[in-house]
Amino acid sequence: MVSDSISSDTIKRVYVRIMPFLILCYIVAFLDRVNLGFAALHMNTDLGFTPYVYGLGAGIFSLGYFVFEVPSNLALHKVGARIWIPRIMITWGIISAGFAFVYNENSFYVMRFLLGAAEAGFFPGIVFYLSKWFPSRLLGGATAIFILGLPVSVLIGAPVSTVLLETMGGMAGLKNWQWMFVVEGVLSVVVGIVAYFVLTKGPEDARWLTHEQRDWLVRTLAAEKAAKEQVKSYGVVETPMSGKVLLLAFAIFCNIGALFGVTLWMPQIIKGFGGLSNTQAGLLTAVPYFCAGVAMVLNGWHSDKTGERRFHILIPACIGGLSLAMAGFSQSPLAGMIAICIGASGILASNILFWPLPSTFLTGAAAAAGIGLVNSVGNLGGFVGPYINGWAKEYFGDYSASMCVLGGMVALYGVIICTFLTVNARTAAGARTQFAPLQPAKAD
Known part of the structure; x- marks a missing residue:
């Protein structure tokens, strides 16, 4: 009973102490990713x-x-989140503000590459950081809560970016979109500086926990790490060659390709539904992400309640994929908005249950490298998705073909992860049977 009380109190204190600020960091991070869609x-x-x-x-x-993801995550494992996460945020904030001075195609390409290099390691670094604070049975819920920062960032960013675009044009000789980049980039720098004073390296250094709470958390996490390594201990060099890691990387490549293919074009896609001004399109961009936030909470809650993962990923992914395809062919603004709302909800509701998966079989530096590799390969989808939409829009004049491709990608993601979890469950069941202790023979 005492142990249950300590565990419950410890996890509650960890949630209260680190989760709100981590969510704030993610809101700021994703805002600097998607503000380009509003500026466009x-x-x-x-x-x-x-x-x-x-x-x-x-x-x-x-x-x-992609290029800097794994090195950045290994650096975080080496020096700790308190130093590395602020470094990432301050660097990308400066570069994001620098977008105010983009003047042609080449400068645009260079700054986008530099922004990606600066932000590399942030998301998987936070996922790895969460694995240092939450036992495996709670990591999925903690990760899901953290990822809620994604739709929240757009819910906040849509009106904020729209207001900046509508009110700040011409001040100090800068255009409205230039001011938007400056203001939101400076915000990242400020939050990054605060992060240095807020983040704690790990439970062993958490003076805001009592001695009993700190001892319980350190022992629990150490026991889980030992149990994982007893099954199989992955090395840093071995991790990139693991079939499990590569399969997860390809799966999330499909999901992220659909996510950013839609997100970075969302204001323009919505405006294309017909009869909307830039301001209206910018504000309406928040609606799909409000729906996605609700879907994420409900899907994560029901998955945790039932303990089921496969179909909580497969079903939203397939429904989301079909809806994206329908949005591409919709001739009605209302039908198009409904389809894009369901599509965004399917992508994100299936995404939140993915990120705890690498930590179920990777530990220590291998976990940092593995999560970094999965996310870096996955984020190549963030190149493919927006590119497909841009090519299709210019070649065909609309988004119908590209939205079908993006819909197919998110559905394929669901099929891959459902298969992965099914095979893993059968393998684990076989291992339990093989290594089960022999029962003593009954006397005649």
Whole structure:
């Protein structure tokens, strides 16, 4: 009973102490990723960017992210989150503000690559950081709560970015989209500085926990780590060659490709439904993410309640994929909005249950490398998705073909993860049977 009380009190204190600030960090991070979609309503006209140029530049972010992802995550494991997460946030904030001075295609491409390089390691670094605080049975819920920062960032970012675009044009000789980049980039720098004073390296250094709470958490996490390594201990060099890691990387590549293919084009897609101004399109961008936030909470809650994971990933992914395809062919603004809302909900509701998976079989530096590799390969989808939309818009004049491709990608993600979990469950059941202790023979 005492142990149950300590465990419950400890986890509650960890949630209260670290989760709100981590969610704030993610809101700021994703805001600096997606603000390009709002800026594009004005910037593309001012700089003469075609849909192809915008789609290519939007996607190049992911190439920088890919190159520097694993090294960044290993650096976080080495020096600790208290130093590395602020470094990431301050660097990307400075570069994001620098987008105010983009003046042609090449400068746009270079800055997007640098922004990806600067942000590399943030998301998987936080996922790895959470694994240092939450036991495996609670890690999925903690990760899901953290990822809620994604739709919240757009819910906040849509009106904020729209207001900045509508009110700050011409001040100090800068255009409205330039001011938007400056203001939101400076916000990242400020939060990054605060992060240095808020984040704690790990439970063993958490002076805000009592001695009993700290001891319980350290022992629990150490026992889980030992149990994982007893089954199989992955090395840093071995991790990239693991079939499990590579399969997860390809699966999340499909999901993220659909996510950013939609997110970075969302204001323009909604405006394309017909009869909307830039301001209306910008504000309506928040609606799909409100729906996605609700779907994420409900899907994560029901999955935790039932203990079922496979179909809580497969069903939202397939429904979301079908809805994206329908949005591409919709001739009605209302039908198009409903389809894009369901599509965004399917992508994100299936995404939140993915990220605890690498930590179920990786520990220590291997976990840092594995999560970093999965996310870096996955984020290459962030190059493919926006590029496909830009190419299709310029070649066909609409998004019907590209939305079908993106819908197929998110459905394929669901099928892969459902299969992965099914095979894993059967393998684990076979191992339990094989190594079960022999029962003593009954006497005649």
